Amino acid sequence: MSTEAIHADHDHHHAPSGIGRWLFSTNHKDIGTMYLIFSLVMLFLGGASAMMLRAELFTPGLQILDPDTYNNLLTNHALIMVFGVVMPAAAGMANWMIPMMIGAPDMALPRLNNLSFWILPFAAIMLIISMIAPYFPGGGTPINTGWTLYPPLSVQVGMGMDFAIFTVHLLGISSILAAINIITTIVNMRAPGMTYFKLPLFVWSWLLTALLLIMIMPVLAGGVTMLLFDRHFGTAFFDAAGGGDPVLFQHLFWFFGHPEVYVLLLPSIGILGMVVPTFSRKPLFAYKPLVYSMMMLTALGMVVWAHHQYTVGMSEAVTTYFMIGTILISIPVGYMLFSFIFTMWRGAMTFETPMLFAVAIVLMFSFAGVTGVMLAVVPADLQYHDTYFVVAHFHYALIPGSLFGIYAGVFYWLPKWTGHMYNETHGKIFFWWTTISFNLTFFVQHFSGLAGMPRRIVDYSPIFAEFNMISSIGAFSFGASHLLFLYIIIKTVKGGEKASDKPWEGAQVGTPGLEWTLPSPPPFHSFTTPPAIK
């Protein structure tokens, strides 16, 4: 990514050399690259923990993990995947793309941007400490609560929980600072003429995501702070004997946790809004209503959190409200999916890797939507609650809904980032390999869940043996497919066919963003003066 030759006129625009370029960076592309690399490393860490869980579940009985270690790994798998993989990957893409899309030189607050990134590796270290601390003398019980950290269990476990609480604080600081930066960039740094309704959909999706982050991360931080007080200072927030309420924590957690789902989802929707028009060679169908439906999703997402808690004994009026609110969410989500389908309708479609992922997302995320509506219905949920049906539902929501969206984005923008085309055959093999093994892993979990297999449990009844064996085989295959992903990325970064400024036959139509007006790879500082918008 050497760019000295292009912008040698101004010493300000040289890429600094050596390790300092990365450690002290104020450059949105370098910071974006670091986010993406961090996310890739964490993907393998979170994936490795999932592999261990699936190995344990391969057959009934206890084989390789004791129950506490299983629960500890389960907690860390979730925390790593949510906070370490999807959010940093989406933030990395926001860093790379938003300034280029809107014609800005960089993020609005470049130093703050670097702080948001550098907190993450330290948070990851603290998370790993939280996982291994219990195995040292005086460490107490491992964190066996799952990522929801519900009291009273989370008040009782060992010092690993304190590290986990502060990991959440660190991640919260990082996300809030990144969100502040992204909103400020979008509002303040748009080139003249780049009006709100000319913004590429990806920029819109991040504007709303960042708003959500500013509203929800402080709530999670407040909740875990109260947990810390209950653990060490004798307060009674989550203890009914002292007048508190463990359900209060659940409300705080899910007030964060449900909008968090949209934090994970929206950037992917934004990427779809870029990928689908390109490979359909048609402008995005109903761009403005799509933006409005994202706003509706954001607003509704804030007020439906308690559908995660139907079984804790809330009154009928409350559960009814949350049920109706949750079902209403299918309106904006359905609208988005239809927009993408109508964009494809009668388009001159081609199926390069990003488009394959996009089509798969529309199909498989719809499936998660259907099981989501099932789970939203109170009487039905009482049956499905805490079974593998829920596990299958949210993995269908999060793997196609956010991870595949990120893969689509990676393949879509790799030529822009690196200046090289990836190998299309490898990309397609990766797509089919992941998609088939993903479905193999999680589709059967719907059945084992409906048959009553509880989630978050190390051992299970032998009647579920076949389902789990299929699931584990799929999971190993899914895990292995990512070695190919890594290989494709390394190979593309190192070399390959030269990418033009506008790859894919220059098919970026509609509201594609200004990144395609720049060379591939773009210069170290994208725009030094505001570009003209037609």
Next chain:
Amino acid sequence: MTTTSNDDYYIPEPSRWPLIGAATVFTLLFGVVLWLNSWVAGPWIMLAGAASLAFLFKGWFGDVIKENLSGSYNGQVDSSFRQGMFWFITSEVFFFLTFFGCLYYLRNITLPYLGGEGYLATSNILWEGWTYTWPPLQLPDATNYVEAKEAMGPGGIPLWNTIILLSSGGTLTWAHWALKKDDNKQLVLGLATTILLGVIFFILQAVEYGHAYAEMDLTLESGIYGSTFYLLTGFHGFHVTVGAIMLMVILGRAMKNHFSSHNHFAFEAVAWYWHFVDVVWIGLYILVYWL
């Protein structure tokens, strides 16, 4: 606000502060965990983190001030700072809303339920005969707690503190008004008065806490009333402290003539923060002390 041209974008040079900042926060929190778990090294690591934090703020903000004084910033940078501060305060609003929300939930849902209301009628099963009144000085089960003798009323120190904090908002506006007229003498006077009021507030709050602990048995361990009382007032007090330190920095800069009527983002950012802390106190006074 500034008159510098917007034609060229401004990007700061690479900076070592973000990396130092991340390492600092990590060290501080790592120390806190060790301290909470009674490790000898804990307080020392915490102290190192806190010292590093002070060094960080001095260095980072020092750089920003230098860049500002050398005239590197244009109007766009100024609005980025303003918008950034606005969204930061928004996130702080949600942080406090969390705690106010908890208070609402506990008072209107949890405690009435514990007292036997609602279709679950929990108390009939667990704690027969326990009735709910706010503040709940008597707990359903006080085995792990020390019940408070009385609740904190709205008169006396809290009332004085309300008057003091509201006045400090007024004196800060006085300073702002002076700044807009480029009257540096009154600016310094207004800021100094505001800081003085902030410090008095802080001292009175400490006296009140001492009184609550020593004579009323109202502590963190007196069940949900003590928990919410100290959570809300404590986090507010922490924000007052941070705000007062920021005001002191602004006072120092004002005495060095750093501000002019058209370039004083730092002053305004701190003023917004202080007014935000003011508004939180009004909420606190009404919902924690009074009702």
